[in-house]
Amino acid sequence: MRAVVITRPGGPEVLAIEDRPRPVPAAGEILVRVRASALNRADLLQREGNYPPPPGAPDIPGLEFAGEVAAVGARVTRWREGDRVFGLVAGGAHAEYLVTDAGCVAPVPDALSWTDAGCIPEAFITAHDALVTQAGLRANEFVLVHAVGSGVGLAAVQIARAWGATPFGTARSPEKIERARTLGMADGVVVAGDPGVIVDATQRWTGKHGIDVILDLVGGPYVAADIQAAAPRGRIMLVGSVAGRSATIPSGMILGKRLTLRGTVLRGRGVEEKRVVTAAFAAEVVPRLANGELAATVDSEFALDDIRAAHERLASNATFGKVALRVE
Ligand SMILES: NC(=O)c1ccc[n+]([C@@H]2O[C@H](COP(=O)([O-])OP(=O)(O)OC[C@H]3O[C@@H](n4cnc5c(N)ncnc54)[C@H](OP(=O)(O)O)[C@@H]3O)[C@@H](O)[C@H]2O)c1
Numbered sequence: 330m331r332a333v334v335i336t337r338p339g340g341p342e343v344l345a346i347e348d349r350p351r352p353v354p355a356a357g358e359i360l361v362r363v364r365a366s367a368l369n370r371a372d373l374l375q376r377e378g379n380y381p382p383p384p385g386a387p388d389i390p391g392l393e394f395a396g397e398v399a400a401v402g403a404r405v406t407r408w409r410e411g412d413r414v415f416g417l418v419a420g421g422a423h424a425e426y427l428v429t430d431a432g433c434v435a436p437v438p439d440a441l442s443w444t445d446a447g448c449i450p451e452a453f454i455t456a457h458d459a460l461v462t463q464a465g466l467r468a469n470e471f472v473l474v475h476a477v478g479s480g481v482g483l484a485a486v487q488i489a490r491a492w493g494a495t496p497f498g499t500a501r502s503p504e505k506i507e508r509a510r511t512l513g514m515a516d517g518v519v520v521a522g523d524p525g526v527i528v529d530a531t532q533r534w535t536g537k538h539g540i541d542v543i544l545d546l547v548g549g550p551y552v553a554a555d556i557q558a559a560a561p562r563g564r565i566m567l568v569g570s571v572a573g574r575s576a577t578i579p580s581g582m583i584l585g586k587r588l589t590l591r592g593t594v595l596r597g598r599g600v601e602e603k604r605v606v607t608a609a610f611a612a613e614v615v616p617r618l619a620n621g622e623l624a625a626t627v628d629s630e631f632a633l634d635d636i637r638a639a640h641e642r643l644a645s646n647a648t649f650g651k652v653a654l655r656v657e
Contacts, residue, residue, distance in 0.1 A: 433607050499524075629652055
């Protein structure tokens with residue numbers, strides 16, 4: 330099979346397409362003919378040599394996929410050859426075939442194209458797990474999403490709306506704020522330098538109540554602003570660290586407001602936990618994708634052969650939504 334490989338740590342030029350043996354599903358696993366995937370920040374970090382795959386994961390990059398079941402391993406009764414499925418893997422999705430646990434995929438609704446389906450798992454599972462499962466988002470709460478034009482950010486805006494909450498967002502360009510409004514974001518603020526502007530904006534938007542649930546996809550200096558912007562008993566979910574991996578924070582305010590600060594990561598979770606998040610996604614998100622209440626936002630689409638250009642597009646920070654990968 331054809332697969333993307335990272336020939337050595339470096340820029341997009343170290344990516345190549347190679348022939349690799351088609352993987353064989355073990356008991357409890359399925360073989361998937363990948364039709365579409367998408368890019369994630371983790372792919373860029375892995376290419377640079379800064380985010381090795383977890384033990385046991387393939388060295389082929391790619392964390393999400395949509396495709397057809399091509400074969401099933403022993404004891405798999407839930408799926409049949411030809412079923413359309415999508416899900417997360419710890420690696421291996423930027424290839425024509427992958428194997429995964431039969432409990433770590435969900436059925437792709439008929440209405441979804443391969444491209445849309447391939448852009449959904451990472452963004453929607455991350456956003457749903459963080460906002461709904463972990464932060465316990467409730468109707469009528471205020472939500473703030475940093476880097477709102479990101480793949481995860483736009484999934485989070487839609488999920489917040491679908492759960493009856495009011496989403497706000499931040500971005501570093503006014504264009505992304507304007508475009509996010511069309512997906513249900515109530516208001517947003519451009520952060521050009523000091524993230525302190527977030528605090529004034531959120532006080533204004535919420536009539537001084539503050540933000541109940543913050544999805545922080547940026548990290549670094551944004552974390553101090555999160556704590557100041559949070560409502561009493563607010564929940565701050567630390568999901569990304571594109572702006573830095575450390576922060577100086579007003580810790581006294583965490584006590585005074587009784588805040589919850591929680592970090593999360595999907596890739597490093599074991600198979601049991603991945604089955605649980607996938608089941609929650611299948612039960613609560615997939616029906617809303619099927620009826621059109623939630624949808625993928627595709628920034629651009631590249632063929633597997635154009636993997637270098639796809640990496641460049643994601644690294645540009647100019648994207649709005651997901652960079653899709655077509656696997657023909
Ligand atoms: N914990 C997990 O399991 C998990 C899973 C998936 C993703 N993530 C993380 O979640 C974040 C979003 O992922 P994604 O794939 O949806 O991202 P994405 O589509 O690549 O978008 C990321 C956006 O972040 C903004 N950004 C980049 N550098 C920034 C900086 N220094 N300061 C402020 N904003 C910056 C850029 O938008 P603007 O500058 O235009 O606003 C960029 O377009 C990433 O940090 C990713 O690593 C975590």
